Amino acid sequence: MxxxxxxxxxxxxxxxxxxxxxxxxxxxxxxxxxxxxxxxxxxxxxxxxxxxxxxxxxxxxxxxxxxxKVTSQHGLIYADLADRHGGDVARGYAEANQEGLAKVAELAGQLPVDCEDSRLPAFAYAVRPEGRERIAAEVLAAQQAGLPATGTTDVPLPFPVSAAIRFDDQLLIxxxxxxxxxxxxxxxxxxxxxxxxxxxxxxxxxxxxxxxxxxxxxxxxxxxxxxxxxxxxxxxxxxxxxxRPTRSYALAVTLRGPAPEAMTISVDDTPTRSLRPWRSDGLIVVGNDHEPGAEADTEAGYRDLETWARANFDVVSVDHRWAAQDYRxxxxxxxxxxxxxxxxxxxxxxxxxxxxxxxxxxxxxxxxxxxxxxxxxxxxxxxxxxxxxxxxxxxxxxxxxxxxxxxxxGRFGAAGDPADLAPGRGGLIMLDGNRLGGYRDPGGTLHAVTPTCTHLGCPLHWNQADTSWDCRCHGSRFDADGAVLEGPAVEPLARHEPAE
Ligand SMILES: Cc1cc2nc3c(=O)[nH]c(=O)nc-3n(C[C@H](O)[C@H](O)[C@H](O)COP(=O)(O)OP(=O)(O)OC[C@H]3O[C@@H](n4cnc5c(N)ncnc54)[C@H](O)[C@@H]3O)c2cc1C
Ligand code: FES
CATH class of the missing domain: 3.50.50.60 (FAD/NAD(P)-binding domain)
Known part of the structure; x- marks a missing residue:
């Protein structure tokens, strides 16, 4: 993996x-x-x-x-937009996204690179019966916004759903x-x-x-x-x-047999499951939304996604895993x-x-x-x-x-002895009387930084799964040596040269 x-x-x-x-x-x-x-x-x-x-x-x-997924179907959104801002805004959002989709299709068709673009339906589904009403409202709002939306319970997934909305002719790249x-x-x-x-x-x-x-x-x-x-x-x-920043975990898995020929996303009040096929026997599984810096156990989200994937599909191997974030x-x-x-x-x-x-x-x-x-x-x-x-x-x-x-x-987490950091592990440490962020690389070298975000000074949290220092305030992330990975921060963290 x-x-x-x-x-x-x-x-x-x-x-x-x-x-x-x-x-x-x-x-x-x-x-x-x-x-x-x-x-x-x-x-x-x-x-x-x-x-x-x-x-x-x-x-x-x-x-x-x-x-x-290049689609106008963004989970459940059109009924909410119409409710909050009126039908014209919901329609405008639909038109903008349909135009965006058409532009990606046009450009992908022109580029001298095979973008593996293909047209597929996109489904947002509820497994739980409580979701039926929300889906029904979404079908109506999406249709009123001029989208190719229909209600269905026929979703190409290996488990039954209580209700779903289907958008035709969406795009994968x-x-x-x-x-x-x-x-x-x-x-x-x-x-x-x-x-x-x-x-x-x-x-x-x-x-x-x-x-x-x-x-x-x-x-x-x-x-x-x-x-x-x-x-x-x-x-x-x-x-x-x-x-606000919002982050998710992702897996690319190989299945025994073909993956479902559809994009799907769950809308129940449980961790999101967003799926799409890749290659003929591969499936991308994305979910477990959270705010960066907010998870005490950053491996748990990956484990949860894998457990769900294995419970529902015949998974031969998990080939890649990663996490990413966006802002809402x-x-x-x-x-x-x-x-x-x-x-x-x-x-x-x-x-x-x-x-x-x-x-x-x-x-x-x-x-x-x-x-x-x-x-x-x-x-x-x-x-x-x-x-x-x-x-x-x-x-x-x-x-x-x-x-x-x-x-x-967020500044009061316990800081440990650097000698207790095993290779590949990171966390807060006390070094020469200073409270620092430490990471011991697989070769045994200790890397130490000041664990305070250079954007606006929030405390940073160690992300073991992605080996980074993450800021819960606005989503800045830094690598173990303090270089900015993403977010609004521009300056790196102060580095310390620990003499062990
Ligand atoms: C897990 C996950 C799954 C998603 N799946 C989908 C999906 O299926 N369909 C969909 O429509 N959307 C999806 N999205 C959202 C979509 O991927 C993003 O909205 C989109 O990629 C944002 O593109 P961007 O160009 O704005 O940002 P980015 O791709 O993040 O590009 C920003 C670039 O700016 C650079 N940068 C940052 N700061 C500076 C600086 N100070 N100076 C110079 N460069 C800088 C960064 O290095 C980066 O390369 C997903 C998002 C996540 C988190
Ligand atoms: S204070 Fe860390 S991202 Fe703003």
Whole structure:
């Protein structure tokens, strides 16, 4: 079993040099995931001089670790959107995602890479009888939103369901290959891509564009900047306080026999199970949603998924396992467009684990805004400067209060003797009178960092399964040597050289 995304292990992602000298472009796209690459491609095809500035490498973020379903069916959402915001917003969300889906299908068809794209139905199902009513309401709301939705109990799963909603003609892709194809297309369209280039500062220059500074000090001057970083870095636009991180575990397993020819997701009040086929006999199993930094036993989620997969399918082997995260907004609508900070700094965030379709729709909006084209009819529902309705703001305050509790209360976990850390294990340690985060690598070397998040100072929690230091406040993650893995943090953790 390999630790890491099956999509990254089975795609040839192009590598690019880091940005080494100051640069001037029309559009700087920060982030080389699906949203950044799609935006860069559209903007380059519009004739702009564009550079993608990626902290690690193409697909290093969530896009390389997704389930790969490109669908307008996002669990149960349309009845809730209609209820909270009205039928027009539910319809706008549906149209945006259908347009995103169509764009992915179009691009996948053009790219010189086999993206393993195929059309399949998508089902959201309830096993428990209590789910029937919610499914019935969702079928109605989805149909009213103009989607190809029907109610059914006929779902290609090895167990009975009490109710389900079926969307026809949805799309599956191999996310790694799709990203590789997008990156190649950006370069072919004249766009530049730089890996290993983490942007730490954004400085609006009035009418003179935006200046971006990488952590190595290199600067980019751009007319417009697009923050396609899953969540805008640092404090930009206050998005860290207007979203919550949500993380899931994933397995790629081989079955004895073919996998069900459908995308499915459970909607019961039990840990989510999201499935899709890969190869002829492979199944991707995703679930056990949680907030990063919140799980005391990070192996438990993987174990639970595997136990469920083995109980329901004839599993020959578990081949890959990984985890990934995304951000959700309090009103269930992503933020897309200009930031409150500046009309020259645009963003797209808050896809709630459905950003392949809605992130592609976001890229269409961003490219329109940059080109000065008239907006799409549904664009305003994603307004990235909105504050939100009273209920959403109330939910946000409640969520942020729990983060405040973490800030105060999360610092008091027991710290052990570093000598007690077995190879491959990490945790809080006391070293020379300092409370540090320690990890003993399989070769026996101790790595020590200050376990305080460099974003806003929350305490970090050791994630044994993914060997990282995770922040519960806004989802920043750091490796055992303190390098930023993801989240709004930009600066690494302070490292200590333990003398053992
Ligand atoms: C477990 C899981 C399963 C999912 N499954 C699905 C699915 O089946 N269908 C679906 O539609 N959606 C799914 N999603 C959601 C979807 O994958 C994401 O919404 C989407 O990939 C987000 O793309 P992105 O480009 O915004 O972010 P990312 O892919 O995370 O890209 C952001 C990039 O920005 C870079 N970056 C970050 N900070 C900086 C910085 N300061 N400077 C430079 N670069 C920076 C990162 O290295 C990263 O490469 C899933 C999400 C999860 C967590
Ligand atoms: S991510 Fe904000 S404090 Fe850690």
């Amino acid at each position: 390999e630790q890491g995304s099956v999509w990254l292990a089975t795609a040839e992602l192009p590598r690019h040099p880091a940005l080494a000298a100051d640069l001037e472009v029309d559009v700087a796209v920060v982030g080389g995931g699906l949203v950044g690459l799609t935006t860069a491609l559209l903007v380059a095809r519009d004739g702009a001089r564009v550079a993608v500035l990626e902290a690690a490498g193409i697909g290093a973020g969530t896009s390389g670790r997704t389930t790969g 191999h996310p790694g290959r799709y990203l590789a194809g997008l990156a190649g297309a950006v370069s072919a369209a004249g766009g530049m891509i730089f890996d290993g280039t983490r942007i730490g500062e954004f400085d609006k220059r009035g009418n003179d564009g935006v200046r971006l500074t990488a952590v190595n000090g290199v600067r980019v001057h751009a007319d417009r900047a697009v923050l396609a970083t899953l969540l805008p870095p640092g404090l930009v636009g206050g998005y860290f306080a207007r979203t 907004t309090p009103d269930r609508l992503p933020y897309v467009g200009r930031t409150p900070f500046s009309s020259r700094i645009l963003t797209a965030t808050g896809f709630a684990k459905w950003g392949l379709s809605s992130g592609t729709a976001a890229a269409l909006v961003l490219a329109d805004l940059i080109a000065g084209r008239p907006g799409r009819p549904w664009q305003s529902i994603f307004d990235a400067t909105r504050i939100g309705d009273a209920a959403s703001v109330g939910r946000l305050i409640k969520d942020n209060l729990s983060v405040g509790t973490e800030f105060v209360g």
